Amino acid sequence: MKPTILKGTRDFGPQDIKRREYIFSTIKNVFELYGYGPLETPSMEHLHTLTGKYGDEGDALLFKVLNNGDFLSKANPEALENKDSNGLVASISKRGLRYDLTVPFARFVVMNHHALKFPFKRYQIQPVWRADRPQKGRYNEFYQCDVDVVGSSSLLYEAELVKIYDEVFTRLNLSTQIKVNNRKVLYGIAETAGIEAQFVDMTVALDKLDKIGEEKVAEEMERRGISKEAISKVLAGIAIKDIEQLPAFFTNAPTGMKGYEELKQVLSYLNAVEIKQELVFDISLARGLSYYTGCILEVVSKEVKMGSIGGGGRYDDLTSVFGMSDLSGVGISFGAERIYDVLLELDRFPEDTDATVPLILLSLDAAALAHSFNLAATIRSAGIPCDVYPEPAKMKKQMKYAAGRNIPLVMIIGEEEVQSKTYSVKIMETGEQTALSSDILIESLKALI
């Protein structure tokens, strides 16, 4: 049979892994710098742990795992008879692949709250799965890098997370825009327009402002049954660019005012520190995940057209569905795949992410090959990675192999070298060749690498 790979998934070769490790370690180092500790949770969770947390669309995108054994005999007969797929799922699938890292984290916190010290800060770098239709920068399996803190409603954490975004993207040498908003501010717009009941309809439409423009947003709100008067109020609200205009705009909007106060506090914390990326207040930022309740964040590249490369926010009620209320959390996520694609497109990966060895030994005859193997052992024991071409093939073939693998240094071992214990090393980039005496070989090599 012909081997194929599943739609929306990718293999990662040695070079890919090196580059991904660069991203992960950069992110991880910053997380640890801010006092977050690692956590891993299983790929699979109880389906009921996952369902209902991401809205109806989210549930539809959950990968369900078929029960083992004779699952059909236990299937809901009515649903089976009526070909009711949704009704059937509960009786034939009890497990699902995780959709994000936040919900499993909430589950973990509730299960382990007795052993945790709050505020509890953790980071998590693991793959998640979504049964979405794949596109560029959009996969069925992808890694998320999450940092969250639960057990504190301090707005200092919102500021800290913005700073983490700033630090990571600066270290990755990327230019980004960090957008910040607050769900309560959005709610305040709804309050002011008198459409609290249609808050969700409003935010879904508003979220598309960047993409489809004001007119289409108004059309969409109208289609969702929002009155013309309310729409004009909403449009007036989203024209606001400066948070100091919010108090004057909000009329009879206590929640909105609370959102304003929160934003003001977060931004004032951030004013006191240096931010290298562009931080903007974007009142149209809404974000789809239904569990956000306060501050919301999103990061986009300023250099490459791509979806968001990070997002997050505060969620007050997430743990309550697992039976634990009054545990506020706030967190952000980095989209490793998209960051990867952005770095690749901009050719911004450091050179040392090349998956190669710094040195290869080429041998001219069987005796030299044996000598090379022995010499390589000495070089390796000094901590220098190296490779030995496995047969005394033609020099041209061996050189081509070294060049093809982008190996910067080549050592040629022949009869002369074995006799004299002086090895000629060729620097591939320049073609320059120097003779290294065996007694200072290691030092000389270290100097060349």
Add this chain to the structure above:
RNA sequence: GUGGUUGUAGCUCAGUUGGUUAGAGCGCCGGAUUGUGGUUCCGGAGGUCGCCGGUUCGAGACCGGUCUUCCACCCCA
């Protein structure tokens, strides 16, 4: 999940209204150069035309299905 799009050599792509042995560039392999890659010259290998079925005397081309790619919607990292 809805609508559309893509698939020909390792890669990028040609292939005229269906008609004989499906081409190019790059790459790869060999030689010129029996201890030296990237330049040049010469030679060579490599394709069940994504897969399955149909129409036809004849299909890379037309039709249906399927997988894959990408795009829009939806949503999102």
